[in-house]
Amino acid sequence: MSSSNINDLKLRLREFAQARDWDQFHSPKNLTMALSAEVAEITEHFQWLTEEQSQNLPKENLAEVETELADTLIYLIRLADKLDIDLIAAANNKIEVNEQRYPVDKAKGSAKKYTELDR
Amino acid sequence: MSSSNINDLKLRLREFAQARDWDQFHSPKNLTMALSAEVAEITEHFQWLTEEQSQNLPKENLAEVETELADTLIYLIRLADKLDIDLIAAANNKIEVNEQRYPVDKAKGSAKKYTELDR
Amino acid sequence: MSSSNINDLKLRLREFAQARDWDQFHSPKNLTMALSAEVAEITEHFQWLTEEQSQNLPKENLAEVETELADTLIYLIRLADKLDIDLIAAANNKIEVNEQRYPVDKAKGSAKKYTELDR
Amino acid sequence: MSSSNINDLKLRLREFAQARDWDQFHSPKNLTMALSAEVAEITEHFQWLTEEQSQNLPKENLAEVETELADTLIYLIRLADKLDIDLIAAANNKIEVNEQRYPVDKAKGSAKKYTELDR
Numbered sequence: 001m002s003s004s005n006i007n008d009l010k011l012r013l014r015e016f017a018q019a020r021d022w023d024q025f026h027s028p029k030n031l032t033m034a035l036s037a038e039v040a041e042i043t044e045h046f047q048w049l050t051e052e053q054s055q056n057l058p059k060e061n062l063a064e065v066e067t068e069l070a071d072t073l074i075y076l077i078r079l080a081d082k083l084d085i086d087l088i089a090a091a092n093n094k095i096e097v098n099e100q101r102y103p104v105d106k107a108k109g110s111a112k113k114y115t116e117l118d119r
Numbered sequence: 120m121s122s123s124n125i126n127d128l129k130l131r132l133r134e135f136a137q138a139r140d141w142d143q144f145h146s147p148k149n150l151t152m153a154l155s156a157e158v159a160e161i162t163e164h165f166q167w168l169t170e171e172q173s174q175n176l177p178k179e180n181l182a183e184v185e186t187e188l189a190d191t192l193i194y195l196i197r198l199a200d201k202l203d204i205d206l207i208a209a210a211n212n213k214i215e216v217n218e219q220r221y222p223v224d225k226a227k228g229s230a231k232k233y234t235e236l237d238r
Numbered sequence: 239m240s241s242s243n244i245n246d247l248k249l250r251l252r253e254f255a256q257a258r259d260w261d262q263f264h265s266p267k268n269l270t271m272a273l274s275a276e277v278a279e280i281t282e283h284f285q286w287l288t289e290e291q292s293q294n295l296p297k298e299n300l301a302e303v304e305t306e307l308a309d310t311l312i313y314l315i316r317l318a319d320k321l322d323i324d325l326i327a328a329a330n331n332k333i334e335v336n337e338q339r340y341p342v343d344k345a346k347g348s349a350k351k352y353t354e355l356d357r
Numbered sequence: 358m359s360s361s362n363i364n365d366l367k368l369r370l371r372e373f374a375q376a377r378d379w380d381q382f383h384s385p386k387n388l389t390m391a392l393s394a395e396v397a398e399i400t401e402h403f404q405w406l407t408e409e410q411s412q413n414l415p416k417e418n419l420a421e422v423e424t425e426l427a428d429t430l431i432y433l434i435r436l437a438d439k440l441d442i443d444l445i446a447a448a449n450n451k452i453e454v455n456e457q458r459y460p461v462d463k464a465k466g467s468a469k470k471y472t473e474l475d476r
Contacts, residue, residue: 263468265411292389303442307433332427332428
């Protein structure tokens with residue numbers, strides 16, 4: 001029974017943890033560590049590749065990276081749930097902030113942080 | 120114009136990057152680094168807190184953590200987009216794997232990795 | 239032939255990389271990714287433990303953590319070498335900064351960042 | 358009064374923490390989080406740079422990276438101290454393991470993990 005969006009996944013993961021009595025381990029502190037360990041598993045795939053190679057992963061490696069991205073999303077959703085944060089709303093809010101911070105005419109083609117952009 | 124799900128966010132972020140000519144920076148390798156840096160900003164909030172304190176963040180800190188979670192989701196979506204990975208499908212697949220790896224009767228109340236569970 | 243300090247280790251690691259023609263992979267960018275992946279392997283050991291449990295690791299786990307700390311130091315030394323940074327001098331300088339930032343009478347018993355300390 | 362090696366730094370950092378009553382915060386779990394947050398500050402410097410640019414940092418950025426490397430070493434030393442691990446000995450041991458895992462004739466010019474090397 002697949003979940004079709006973040007909210008469904010949140011509920012499915014909540015049940016998964018409850019059934020296993022895992023909420024005792026899922027403090028925000030611990031989930032943050034787990035999240036960072038999963039991201040590092042993505043990092044391991046790319047650390048010795050050139051940027052171009054990272055865009056053209058062999059099929060087998062891509063399947064592994066897909067699993068690490070899944071793990072990352074899973075822990076991110078669990079963490080947001082424990083903190084009672086709405087991830088989609090938070091992302092929309094942050095994109096609006098970014099639109100202010102990085103106006104097209106100033107930010108175009110630049111990798112500078114907004115604090116260093118000539119405004 | 121808020122996005123209401125991951126797919127909408129993906130399209131919104133794609134436009135955001137294209138308008139700023141940022142695709143040149145958004146290799147999977149670079150996006151992975153950015154993702155890991157954002158997760159570390161969550162880590163900074165929790166590193167000196169007890170687990171219990173991490174469950175009861177002061178309102179102001181919680182608002183900051185919310186922004187870091189948003190950044191994490193944003194880079195995760197961008198990375199998945201660049202690798203042509205469907206995040207929701209990948210998460211569903213991984214949860215099914217986890218259901219096999221962690222049967223309730225073996226995993227209940229245990230933080231052991233599946234490779235160390237007595238099966 | 240063991241190395242007895244960081245400078246010796248630096249030279250030993252330099253030879254190790256040169257013999258294998260690995261300098262082509264050891265850009266500061268790539269070494270930073272490798273460093274972060276190694277630290278995450280330490281994180282994996284501690285993520286579900288309480289703070290108290292983290293102070294009392296079983297012997298076998300401690301041996302594994304020791305290896306991850308070794309890997310972390312190895313990449314840190316390589317990265318510093320590539321950037322021509324003297325790690326020991328840099329650490330001494332930073333400790334002096336910290337002594338200014340965290341005067342004993344203000345910082346005692348507090349986990350606050352120096353920017354939030356009442357001075 | 359500068360420390361001239363890792364052991365001296367360990368003692369200096371121990372005193373620093375004791376004077377501030379910070380040992381209560383310095384569990385291995387917490388120090389690992391702090392370590393990972395410091396490494397991420399290095400990551401932030403390199404995430405949008407090409408590998409070549411990472412080798413040619415402007416002087417000002419290099420000074421900042423130096424400080425982040427110092428912080429990384431400081432937390433690594435504190436963590437090793439709390440776990441009673443001898444960092445230099447551990448690194449020597451790991452280099453010997455690596456010499457076995459990556460014999461020059463097999464590993465030359467290859468970024469493959471030892472588990473994937475044709476032996």
